[in-house]
Amino acid sequence: MTKNRLEAFSDGVIAVVITIMVLEFKVPQETTWEALLPLIPTMISYALSFIMVGIYWNNHHHMIHSVTSVNGRVLWANLHLLFWLSLVPFATAWVGEHQFAQVPVVVQGVVFEMAGIAYYLLSHTLVHHHGRDSEFAQALGGDFKGVVSTLLYPTGIALSFVHPWLGFSAYVVVALIWFIPDRRFEKVHPKG
Amino acid sequence: MTKNRLEAFSDGVIAVVITIMVLEFKVPQETTWEALLPLIPTMISYALSFIMVGIYWNNHHHMIHSVTSVNGRVLWANLHLLFWLSLVPFATAWVGEHQFAQVPVVVQGVVFEMAGIAYYLLSHTLVHHHGRDSEFAQALGGDFKGVVSTLLYPTGIALSFVHPWLGFSAYVVVALIWFIPDRRFEKVHPKG
Amino acid sequence: MTKNRLEAFSDGVIAVVITIMVLEFKVPQETTWEALLPLIPTMISYALSFIMVGIYWNNHHHMIHSVTSVNGRVLWANLHLLFWLSLVPFATAWVGEHQFAQVPVVVQGVVFEMAGIAYYLLSHTLVHHHGRDSEFAQALGGDFKGVVSTLLYPTGIALSFVHPWLGFSAYVVVALIWFIPDRRFEKVHPKG
Amino acid sequence: MTKNRLEAFSDGVIAVVITIMVLEFKVPQETTWEALLPLIPTMISYALSFIMVGIYWNNHHHMIHSVTSVNGRVLWANLHLLFWLSLVPFATAWVGEHQFAQVPVVVQGVVFEMAGIAYYLLSHTLVHHHGRDSEFAQALGGDFKGVVSTLLYPTGIALSFVHPWLGFSAYVVVALIWFIPDRRFEKVHPKG
Numbered sequence: 001m002t003k004n005r006l007e008a009f010s011d012g013v014i015a016v017v018i019t020i021m022v023l024e025f026k027v028p029q030e031t032t033w034e035a036l037l038p039l040i041p042t043m044i045s046y047a048l049s050f051i052m053v054g055i056y057w058n059n060h061h062h063m064i065h066s067v068t069s070v071n072g073r074v075l076w077a078n079l080h081l082l083f084w085l086s087l088v089p090f091a092t093a094w095v096g097e098h099q100f101a102q103v104p105v106v107v108q109g110v111v112f113e114m115a116g117i118a119y120y121l122l123s124h125t126l127v128h129h130h131g132r133d134s135e136f137a138q139a140l141g142g143d144f145k146g147v148v149s150t151l152l153y154p155t156g157i158a159l160s161f162v163h164p165w166l167g168f169s170a171y172v173v174v175a176l177i178w179f180i181p182d183r184r185f186e187k188v189h190p191k192g
Numbered sequence: 193m194t195k196n197r198l199e200a201f202s203d204g205v206i207a208v209v210i211t212i213m214v215l216e217f218k219v220p221q222e223t224t225w226e227a228l229l230p231l232i233p234t235m236i237s238y239a240l241s242f243i244m245v246g247i248y249w250n251n252h253h254h255m256i257h258s259v260t261s262v263n264g265r266v267l268w269a270n271l272h273l274l275f276w277l278s279l280v281p282f283a284t285a286w287v288g289e290h291q292f293a294q295v296p297v298v299v300q301g302v303v304f305e306m307a308g309i310a311y312y313l314l315s316h317t318l319v320h321h322h323g324r325d326s327e328f329a330q331a332l333g334g335d336f337k338g339v340v341s342t343l344l345y346p347t348g349i350a351l352s353f354v355h356p357w358l359g360f361s362a363y364v365v366v367a368l369i370w371f372i373p374d375r376r377f378e379k380v381h382p383k384g
Numbered sequence: 385m386t387k388n389r390l391e392a393f394s395d396g397v398i399a400v401v402i403t404i405m406v407l408e409f410k411v412p413q414e415t416t417w418e419a420l421l422p423l424i425p426t427m428i429s430y431a432l433s434f435i436m437v438g439i440y441w442n443n444h445h446h447m448i449h450s451v452t453s454v455n456g457r458v459l460w461a462n463l464h465l466l467f468w469l470s471l472v473p474f475a476t477a478w479v480g481e482h483q484f485a486q487v488p489v490v491v492q493g494v495v496f497e498m499a500g501i502a503y504y505l506l507s508h509t510l511v512h513h514h515g516r517d518s519e520f521a522q523a524l525g526g527d528f529k530g531v532v533s534t535l536l537y538p539t540g541i542a543l544s545f546v547h548p549w550l551g552f553s554a555y556v557v558v559a560l561i562w563f564i565p566d567r568r569f570e571k572v573h574p575k576g
Numbered sequence: 577m578t579k580n581r582l583e584a585f586s587d588g589v590i591a592v593v594i595t596i597m598v599l600e601f602k603v604p605q606e607t608t609w610e611a612l613l614p615l616i617p618t619m620i621s622y623a624l625s626f627i628m629v630g631i632y633w634n635n636h637h638h639m640i641h642s643v644t645s646v647n648g649r650v651l652w653a654n655l656h657l658l659f660w661l662s663l664v665p666f667a668t669a670w671v672g673e674h675q676f677a678q679v680p681v682v683v684q685g686v687v688f689e690m691a692g693i694a695y696y697l698l699s700h701t702l703v704h705h706h707g708r709d710s711e712f713a714q715a716l717g718g719d720f721k722g723v724v725s726t727l728l729y730p731t732g733i734a735l736s737f738v739h740p741w742l743g744f745s746a747y748v749v750v751a752l753i754w755f756i757p758d759r760r761f762e763k764v765h766p767k768g
Contacts, residue, residue: 200395201445271442
């Protein structure tokens with residue numbers, strides 16, 4: 001089974017997810033500079049989520065690029081990832097509209113964590129499909145950044161109970177870690 | 193006529209359908225855990241619809257992949273399927289916002305059933321286009337799962353009149369049946 | 385210049401246009417069958433617009449498929465068509481929410497007419513690019529259906545001033561005429 | 577790294593951005609011609625933004641077409657451009673709903689300017705990736721129009737403080753300058 005439509009569909013869903021988040025920017029009733037102030041938390045929340053979803057797209061791009069074929073399990077693991085990414089706009093809007101209140105920040109962390117776990121499951125479904133000795137599996141390697149971020153999100157969730165900004169900062173750290181795209185796969189040239 | 197743009201357009205529409213459903217998650221006014229409780233039915237309704245639309249995309253992916261060419265009739269049969277899929281977000285939101293009330297659950301079943309019938313019509317339009325003796329027609333075979341689900345939806349609709357949760361459970365059974373993607377087409381290698 | 389991205393971008397815009405129309409279906413406050421009654425005009429208006437946009441996609445698919453290359457003018461003529469198609473959801477919602485009142489039905493006709501003119505301009509930009517003696521120009525021919533529909537829309541607009549349903553019926557006639565996709569281009573095999 | 581998915585994802589995001597702007601057209605409560613009058617500023621604002629985003633898509637199409645490969649930095653520079661383009665619908669709606677008030681027109685200019693800077697950064701990331709002596713770098717040349725528009729937007733922003741319509745006119749001038757697509761790249765034939 002070829003991977004082209006998997007890429008096309010994922011691109012479509014991620015493109016819509018990243019773009020409909022902007023619908024959360026409610027047009028201010030006033031036309032003063034002050035009217036923009038309440039939008040600043042929404043903007044910060046939006047910027048982080050835009051970067052996060054961008055990171056997933058980037059890594060997804062690299063990972064699937066190095067894959068030679070997909071099967072039914074991979075399609076489902078991919079849909080599972082898209083499911084959690086589709087909940088990012090909801091969490092982002094809740095955080096932004098309520099100035100980084102505790103519960104929304106925790107929920108945002110949970111959504112990010114679930115997306116991280118789904119990405120991890122997708123990568124291991126691909127390893128299983130290609131075999132442990134495949135070029136793909138070797139390129140994936142220890143998946144250091146993946147492991148670090150699935151640990152950092154729960155840390156952020158826990159820190160949110162101390163203060164929401166501490167939790168949010170942990171999510172920003174994850175974004176910074178992933179900012180450098182996954183060079184592991186740049187060397188792999190799929191045969192398929 | 194090549195099938196590439198049919199795939200691209202279908203991927204686009206299905207990607208938007210599956211993603212705009214999340215717009216139904218209204219951001220809670222409060223920032224308490226209790227504020228999330230009313231969203232639980234919406235979440236259950238959303239999860240089922242996400243999986244359902246995902247199943248259609250998966251099966252559509254498999255079916256069109258094994259097709260060698262399309263014609264005008266196929267384009268229309270495909271649009272007909274997309275029409276019913278486009279109504280899924282409406283039914284999903286109605287079910288979720290009204291805690292699985294009877295009429296919305298019945299309407300959701302009708303939309304699923306119509307999409308199922310549209311998928312059936314699409315597959316038979318493709319059989320007609322390729323010929324009854326084609327590799328494609330033989331791969332489609334008796335279409336056991338397609339027949340079962342077009343019978344299960346009306347059962348679910350009828351059960352909704354007893355209790356909405358019974359009806360909804362029938363839709364979940366259909367999802368479980370289709371969860372395993374259509375292996376029939378995995379063997380067919382299109383020549384086109 | 386290759387036509388691939390022109391197709392991809394047009395598919396994307398048309399997919400979003402055809403799908404966001406469904407956002408106009410406001411979820412009823414009640415969960416009775418009667419609560420669905422006010423949605424019937426919206427449904428009729430939506431169904432026609434879905435078919436109309438589907439027709440444009442079908443014809444666009446056929447026309448661009450038979451094209452060997454595009455230039456800057458073609459990109460702009462294509463964007464012009466997408467502009468008018470992007471206004472279809474607005475007109476559709478206005479017609480549906482106000483039970484086929486006169487002004488909305490006229491506005492819907494104007495949007496359809498402008499999209500029709502934009503399609504005509506696109507096809508003639510393509511003829512100009514390929515040359516009057518090209519296979520493409522000969523396939524386009526007299527463009528009988530294009531001419532008829534650009535005459536039928538103004539007729540519908542005029543009839544709307546007698547009664548909105550008369551005008552709407554004229555738009556339905558256009559849809560019926562175009563229902564059969566453009567066979568002219570099915571014979572042309574692009575060299576590019 | 578191939579550029580195909582960069583194109584597909586950008587097409588997806590730009591297609592959604594250009595289309596969801598139409599959601600700002602709130603359906604009038606009345607069905608009179610007068611009810612359309614308040615929508616005229618929204619229409620003007622929408623038309624300019626549609627053309628602006630169309631220009632970015634056109635130029636992006638031309639630029640990426642002439643590129644032979646991309647790297648991680650290019651993906652991020654591209655996401656940065658998409659971020660600013662995603663804010664266009666917000667600014668457009670604010671301008672339209674408040675009849676070209678000063679602050680919204682300034683904000684629209686800032687968003688356009690940031691998108692212009694992001695496009696400039698993307699083009700120079702691509703020059704850096706391909707080398708200063710590459711065919712691509714020579715095709716980009718002095719980037720006259722890019723420089724002119726990044727100067728015209730601040731001029732428009734400054735003029736908005738005199739009168740919003742003066743500022744908006746400056747943005748229209750930028751649109752007119754870019755209306756003619758970038759012929760520089762039409763001569764470059766990528767080898768990749």
